Amino acid sequence: MKALVCKHHGEPESLSFEDWPAPTPRDGEVLVALHAAGLNYPDILQVAGTYQIGSAIPCVFGAEGAGEVIACGAGVEQFRPGDRVLVLAMGCWAEQVCVPAAALVKLAEGIDMVSAAAFPVAYNTAWHALLQRGDLRAGETLLVHGASGGVGLAAVQIGKYLGARVIATGSCDDKLERVRRLGADQVINCRTRALREALHELTDGAGVDVVFDPVGGAQVDATLKSLAPFGRLLVIGFTSGQIAQLPSNLLLLREAVAIGVNIGQWTRRNPAASRQNLVDIQARIAAGQLVPFVARTFDLADGAAALRSILNREVVGKYVLLTELGKLHADRCLREKSFAHRGRGA
Ligand SMILES: NC(=O)c1ccc[n+]([C@@H]2O[C@H](COP(=O)([O-])OP(=O)(O)OC[C@H]3O[C@@H](n4cnc5c(N)ncnc54)[C@H](OP(=O)(O)O)[C@@H]3O)[C@@H](O)[C@H]2O)c1
Structure with a gap:
């Protein structure tokens, strides 16, 4: 072959x-x-x-x-x-x-x-992260970095499916427009807008409840400063090429948590649960709720x-x-x- x-x-x-x-x-x-x-x-x-x-x-x-x-x-x-x-x-x-x-x-x-x-990879990662690690609830605000990518776009769709308001970031207007058409409520181009200011404006200062972050790097500081009280930062990956150092005082101030997500590790430890996630996701795709x-x-x-x-x-x-x-x-x-x-x- x-x-x-x-x-x-x-x-x-x-x-x-x-x-x-x-x-x-x-x-x-x-x-x-x-x-x-x-x-x-x-x-x-x-x-x-x-x-x-x-x-x-x-x-x-x-x-x-x-x-x-x-x-x-x-x-x-x-x-x-x-x-x-x-x-x-x-x-x-x-x-x-x-x-x-x-x-x-x-x-x-x-x-x-x-x-x-x-x-399988993108949706299982986003599903596990948002439901089983981030405990995203209907009515909460979800911020998705790298939203035009494989896991990012899956997180946008699953966030909307779960009833969250979804704010998506990226660095290209054309790609972000596509992400908006595919479900995001608002988009922010981090190349042309200061992230913290944009999030402050979009949430009337309330901040975001959950962050799905496959990018890491320089924007982590502004992200943490934009978390709502009891906010959850889901650490997914580092496409920026930089593994950011998290200032723990920002977590303390907001009683926030940073949560690592590792779908490979989790699947090896919990094969039946990971398989069930795929079955559950597939059912939503078959019903047209996720595309x-x-x-x-x-x-x-x-x-x-x-x-x-x-x-x-x-x-x-x-x-x-x-x-x-x-x-x-x-x-x-x-x-x-x-x-x-x-x-x-x-
Ligand atoms: N934790 C886990 O279990 C798990 C599972 C799967 C994937 N991941 C990780 O998640 C990350 C994304 O994976 P993916 O398959 O979704 O990737 P992808 O399809 O290539 O998407 C990457 C996204 O990151 C953004 N980005 C920002 N800075 C970048 C840079 N310097 N180079 C490339 N992209 C950059 C891009 O958006 P703009 O171009 O608009 O900025 C793009 O939307 C990777 O780090 C991957 O290892 C983690």
Whole structure:
């Protein structure tokens, strides 16, 4: 089979698209023919070799995907060949992946493979952060930094779904306008506006209750100063490249808390709860209450170009890679849709 292989750490372009041994399922494992795989910022760090958790190379990265089951190892009762599934496990930048059955969730009717591959990491992170760590309540104000990115946009949507007022930040007007159209109540361009002043104005001085922060860096000070009493700062990541030092006096003054969120660690410790989160999120997607936004699909072979575009801050929401099987299937769906459309006399 073909895969996007990391043979040595470096820039996205150091990945090579080549033949890779096809896996065979052992006891308790399931072999999935992938249609689509998602991309996330941490993938860039993994390829570069700078991620907190190292990986032995050569290897195939890609933490999420969607496809159909082609074989099951002994002891697997809950899946069978032909099942449509989403995968939350490493190795998805390939035509096939072999994973423990616990890393799979059956895909709900009506969810296409591209959307399915786009939500596991981002939505699971934002869902866990906002519900299980930040305890976001209806009527509260949520501030989302890096709101145009994968986890940021998921947090905007989940915040709105939970009944919060959502203020989104970023550094590009065009991307922020898209974020506003996708659900944010207000947006702030941190390149052109002072964050603290803008938040003071938008909240009439009351401050924000919960902050979802995948960016870190210089704006942490203004963020803490804009927290409401009993505010919660969710530390998600550091796309700014800077790990900020938190002035603890600002937490004391507001009786606020800073909360670390680590979806990988939490999933390893609580696999059943993480899987349940995916089931719950999927139910909201199937009902149209949450809508993963996929800005563009790329061929699996062009994964490096997609990662480069994420690194260049061009993406809004998510990019998804398609295998040959995924492309065939997507073409067939399109043809069937257009046939049905013509059949209705359009
Ligand atoms: N804690 C967890 O469990 C967990 C799980 C998943 C991801 N993460 C982390 O969350 C962060 C975001 O991941 P993602 O997949 O959403 O990334 P992404 O899609 O690339 O989005 C990154 C966002 O950060 C903003 N940004 C600000 N400064 C930046 C800079 N110097 N370089 C790049 N982007 C910058 C960008 O918005 P503007 O261009 O508008 O500023 C963009 O919206 C990463 O640090 C990732 O490691 C953490």
